[in-house]
Amino acid sequence: MTPEARVAELHLELPPAPEPVAVYKPLVVVERMAYVSGHGPLRPDKTLITGVVGRDLDLEQGKAAARQVGLAILATLRKHLGGLDRVKRVVKVLGMVNTAADFYDHPKVINGCSELFAEIWGPDNGVGARSAVGMGPLPGNIAVEIEAIFELND
Template identity: 45%
Template sequence: MTIDERLKEKGIELVDPPVPTASYVPCVTVGNLVYVSGQGPVRDGKNVYEGTVGKDITPEEAQKAARLCGCNILAQMKKHLGSLERIKRIVNLKGYVACTDDFKGQAVVVNGASDLMKEVLGDNGAHTRCALGTNSLPTGIPVEVEAVFEIYEQR
C-alpha cells in the first residue's frame, strides 16, 4: 500500500503546507536526509490551536495540535519531494510544547505527531524523538514539531 493510499484509507487529508513566517525554508535536503523546519498547528494560514498547555489548552487538545503539526510536516515533504513515496523512513522527530512550569506530559502531547507517523509510514514510522517543554512558542501556538526523514534517491 502506498503512503497516499494509507492517508486516504485513514481519512487524513494533507492541505497546502504553511508558508514560513520568518527567515527560514521549510525543507533542506542533505544527501539522503530531509530536514523539515518546525511546523505549528496551522491551517489556511491561521492557528487552529493557541495557548499554553495546562492553562489555556488541555493535553488532549495539545495532542490533536501535535497531530496537525505532523500533517503539516508530511505536506511540506510532499511539496518538497513531489511525492511521499520517496520517503524511506522518518529518522527523528522533535516536539516543543508551550506549557505551564508544573506540566509534565510533554511526551504524551508529542505522541500526537509520533502516532501519526506510525499510522502513515507503518514500520518506517518508528523514530528517535525528543519532547521538550517551553514557556512560549511563536504566534502563541501550543506545539511545534520538526522532523528528519531518510529518502530514496531520485530515479
C-alpha cells in the same frame, strides 16, 4: 501500502504547506536526508491552534495540536518532494510544547504526531528517535512546534 495510499485510506485532510515566516527554508535535502524546519499546528483553513497546554488546552487538545503539526509536515514533504512516497522512514522528531510551568506530559502530547507518522509509514519506518520538551512561549503562542528528519528512498 504506500504513504500516499495510507493518507487517502485514512481520509486525512492536509493543510496547505506553510510558507516561511522568517529567513529559513521549510525543507532542506542533503543526499538522502530531508530536514524539516519547525512547523506549527496549521489547520486547513490556515488558522493555528494556539494556547498553553496545561492551562488553555488540556492533554488531549495538546495531542490533537501535535497531530495537526504532523499533518502540516506531511503537506511540506508532499509539496517539496513531489509526494510522500519519496520518504523511506522517520529518523528523528523534536517536539516543543508550549506548556504551563506545572505540566509534565510533553511526551504524551508529541505522541499525537508520532502516532500519525506510525499510521503513515508503519510501526518500524514511522517511528524514529524523538525528543519532547516543554518551553514557552512559542512563536505566536502556538501550542506545539515540531521539526523532523526523514530518510529518503534511493
